[in-house]
Amino acid sequence: MSNFFKNKRVWVTGASSGIGEALAIAFAEREAQVILSGRNEVELNRVSAACTKAGAASVLVQILDLERHENIPAMVDSVLKKVGKVDVLVNNGGISQRSLALETTLEVDKKLMAVNYFGTIALTKAVLPNMLMHQLGHIVTITSLTGKFGTPYRSSYAASKHALHGFFDSLRAELTEAPIKVTLVCPGFVRTNVSKNALTGNGSKLGTMDDATDKGMEPNRLAHKILQAIEYGKDEVYFGGKEVLGVYLKRFFPNYFAKMIRKAKVR
Numbered sequence: 001m002s003n004f005f006k007n008k009r010v011w012v013t014g015a016s017s018g019i020g021e022a023l024a025i026a027f028a029e030r031e032a033q034v035i036l037s038g039r040n041e042v043e044l045n046r047v048s049a050a051c052t053k054a055g056a057a058s059v060l061v062q063i064l065d066l067e068r069h070e071n072i073p074a075m076v077d078s079v080l081k082k083v084g085k086v087d088v089l090v091n092n093g094g095i096s097q098r099s100l101a102l103e104t105t106l107e108v109d110k111k112l113m114a115v116n117y118f119g120t121i122a123l124t125k126a127v128l129p130n131m132l133m134h135q136l137g138h139i140v141t142i143t144s145l146t147g148k149f150g151t152p153y154r155s156s157y158a159a160s161k162h163a164l165h166g167f168f169d170s171l172r173a174e175l176t177e178a179p180i181k182v183t184l185v186c187p188g189f190v191r192t193n194v195s196k197n198a199l200t201g202n203g204s205k206l207g208t209m210d211d212a213t214d215k216g217m218e219p220n221r222l223a224h225k226i227l228q229a230i231e232y233g234k235d236e237v238y239f240g241g242k243e244v245l246g247v248y249l250k251r252f253f254p255n256y257f258a259k260m261i262r263k264a265k266v267r
Contacts, residue, residue, distance in 0.1 A: 004231045005030040007057050009083050012036060013064060014093030016043035018192030019142060022219035023090060026227050028056035035079060037064035038093060066093050066119025076126035085134045089127050091120045091141040096194045097157035099201035108203050109156040116160035121167055137180040140230055141168050145188045145243055149250045151266045181233050185226055188240020189216030212266055
């Protein structure tokens with residue numbers, strides 16, 4: 001096992017379950033100093049114990065609500081006073097959607113953008129000056145294949161993920177002269193509770209596991225692939241099953257893709 005992450009300070013958002021939990025434990029296994037963030041303190045403490053058991057050099061739990069943008073700068077200052085610097089920021093926190101565009105209230109649209117997009121860039125902007133001061137850092141953002149193409153029932157979710165690609169592609173270009181890397185990770189279906197927690201048109205949680213998610217990649221397997229992409233300094237990576245083909249079909253055969261996606265089973 002590579003020692004690339006040994007003693008690196010790695011901050012993972014959305015760390016209380018799913019991909020974030022799997023990433024946190026994978027970093028811990030490589031003896032990183034792990035910072036865990038999310039809204040559920042009980043679950044974060046559970047993941048913290050698992051990280052300690054897995055071999056983390058240290059673990060810090062920091063409650064974070066990505067929708068409360070005004071609280072993020074002070075919270076980041078507090079974390080930096082404790083850890084000094086952040087070597088790797090993994091923007092993983094977010095929420096999904098399972099509703100038709102016409103049946104989705106504008107408030108739900110706004111919430112998806114507030115959490116997935118504005119929350120993520122607010123945290124990144126708060127951490128970035130510290131990375132520039134130390135002349136090191138790696139910003140990793142977990143988007144989605146829907147950040148590359150839209151599908152039914154994901155209109156605002158896809159919009160928030162497309163927005164992340166626009167922002168972080170621009171940021172990467174702006175940081176060309178700085179020793180700071182930016183990686184966009186685009187998973188397809190992953191077997192987590194993302195569909196259970198997804199918002200429906202009126203803002204309530206779906207509460208059920210959809211079939212496509214249930215058959216998705218195991219989060220632990222995905223986590224190890226993501227760590228490899230970070231170590232190799234990739235700009236953008238795609239992970240999943242046959243759904244990954246959608247990226248290339250849309251790029252090279254857009255008319256065919258437009259017809260195909262209308263009938264795709266995404267629930």
